[in-house]
Amino acid sequence: MSERVGKIYRIAGPLVVATDIPNPMMYEVVYVGKEGLIGEVIAVRGEKIYIQVYEETTGLTVGEKVEATGRPLSAELGPGLIGSIYDGLQRPEKDIARLLNDIFIRRGVKLPSLDRSRKWYFVKERSVNVGDKVYPGDIIGYVNETPLVKHYIMIPPNVKGELKWIADDGDYAVEDTIAVVSSGQQEFNVKLYHIWPIRIPRPYVEKLNPVEPLVTGIRVIDHVFPIAKGGKAAVPGGFGTGKTVLLQELTKWSHADIAIYVGCGERGNEMSDALTSFLKLMDVxxxxxxxxxxxxxxxxxxxxxxxxxxxxxxGITIAEYFRDMGYDVIIVADSTSRWAEAMREISGRMEEMPGEEGFPAYLASRLSEFYERAGKVKALGKPERFGSVTIFGAVSPPGGDFSEPVVRNTVRYVQSFYALDYGLATRRHFPAINWLTSYSMYVDFVKEYWDKVTDGKWSKYRLTMLRILQREAELSDIVRLVGPEALPEEDKLVLEIARIIREGFLQQSALDPVDAYSPPEKGIVMMEAIMEFYKKALEAVSKGVSVSKIREFKSRYMLYQLKFYSIDDLKKLIPQFLETLNQEFGSLVKH
Structure with a gap:
């Protein structure tokens, strides 16, 4: 086959227009200029081929060659992914830093995504034998990639046939053939890794309803606006509302088997901070x-x-790969707004008809291509296994305006919405998730699970807390006009309990070694203590006791301190709290 080489016709920043490439294909990878900068064909208009270049184009000149590869932009999937740090093209940043002795990636640098020299100990699946029929997704062995991740070696999604040969247990590099599959006259060499186009979702047998909650260790999410394994959520918020910290906490503490953190146009110091903290942290x-x-x-x-x-x-392709092994994966993208801004810039340079606020008309479809790859699935192949991909996408609307196009189009494709409130952030209430504008459509899916492990308490306590917070919001206008003392005692109690819920339960410190991660059983114990206090206080107020008296109780102050105790210490403290509670309310009602 002759070389498919064209030449640069025009350069417009990251957009390069080329001509003379025979039979150009959409989304195929091309190498641009003398340094072979990596690009991707994003439009073909007559003889002009529009290329999105993923490296700095300064210095390119009209007439330089453009070489088409005939293959789509793809990811290398195999042992060595865990613990790696990649750029957007899956170039290994640690290896490049060692090679170049530089803190920046020079353009044109190409290194394999997976280390070709490292040996992995491959263990053959005992139930798989020569002569067996194998199909896409069948597990033929595994590699212990880390003490936490058993990396299953699967038949690639586009391969099936008769197993002609399989390697014995031993050390192999990712390029070594570990099995041979025959299909008719063709033979396919199965290696420890395979390549998959990043824009094509990996296949599965069936997509399932997400019924099991993804525990995040963040109380306002787990107990008020839960998300399920396989769910998709948006985290919009203006500058300074704590998006990055919240997403880092989700990645650190969530009960997922694999965590993938995608910094999409993030500031270098934030990525550095996330990496530094992850290198020190232990899985709790x-x-x-x-x-x-x-x-x-x-x-x-x-x-x-x-x-x-x-x-x-x-990021989502790597997440689907581990999902196919039967793992629960969380992927965090911070932030999709910067991706949307890049789309706007490329679209403008292509002179396309702009949509709202200059964003391209296809903004919604691109966002949907990403979010729709979340889900809980039954994976291909044997043995039977189920995996999930849960997506958290940050959105950074200018000025915190949730009516702007990226937020509105994201809302169409997510089922959980965690609205970060600037007012809460300025009052140092973190995570600054506004309980009046946030929502989760997974409540009904995970309700049965939570109620089963809490004897039905979770649903009851959650609804009561939300009603109290809603009533507090309704009373806030009256309080601003006439002051809290003009309210009846029942409404004063609502304000008091709402404050306890906000400051003692919803507020959570990411910097406190105990409070940073709140296990689900701790959250339930805290909810139960607050509800018990509310029950006693409601009874006392109905008998004529003033809320000002209740505010002086030691048990009230104890509620604010519960979050700073570990679950083991909390279990010891709760009997003491209940004893104090009963004594204080008992003596008050007597008097």
Missing amino acids: RRGRPMMERSVFIANTSNMPVAARETSVFL
């Missing part, structure tokens, strides 16, 4: 370093804007 459930179950895709704001799109799709 398994007592192992957090990096042993994490993958980082570090696309920073000083990198070419076009690569923001590849970082998002690379």
